[in-house]
Amino acid sequence: MTKLFAAYRVLAILVGVFLLTASIDWVLHAINSDVPDLWWLWMMHGWIYIVYLVVAFVLTHRLGWSLPEFALMLIAGLIPGLIFWVEHRAVERIRMENPELA
Template sequence: MPEPKVASFPAIRGALKFYQVASIITGVMLLLLVAEMVLKYTPIHLELFAGGSGGLLWFAPVVEGPDGDLISTGDGFNLSLGILVAHGWFYVVYLFACFRMWSLMRWRFPRFIMLALGGVIPLLSFFMETRVARDVRAHLATREAADAAASAPAPTTEGIR
């Protein structure tokens, strides 16, 4: 695989920061989504609402309709649905951050798949964020040290007796 160009190192550092922020936000949103799914689709059958007749934040029961579908009984802003939509849209931002990191670092395609899975497998984004940051920083430091050593003037042996 080709190595990233030294000229792209500032862009790589910026992409890494963007990836780290996107990874953490996506991971938190995914955990909220999992909690929402557990509350709604297990025998608990609850959804979280903001405002409405129940107050600032409250849980409303979800009942099974005649066709077997679940019907929300709450009024106000459905935070459960809001979490679902927010995670979906932010996952798109996360995929862009993954693609940018992957393309700048010139990694193989399976690495992109692993990065993308971080947004759909709970907790994986946190582990991937840590590993990617460590790998990228180590790679950049190694390359910069090698380039500095290569560009340093060689010591002359003239005049030494």
């Protein structure tokens, strides 16, 4: 469970950083076409997001969490910035329910 918990945290942060950076680049590119289009950020976000979904599903399944809690984790990876709040909230709950991970 420790490795799964650590993998979830790392993947959540990576997904959040790539999504936020890609979104900022998209907005800047829309405002000024001279800004380079960093399409590879979206590709990286997509691949890491898929792995994140699998890890989040396995984690929520092992913890016995409900489907809406998993759905919140799923949606968080699609809305810029939300994943940081969801990851923080999930980590607090996991540590409360499993003191050995603290």
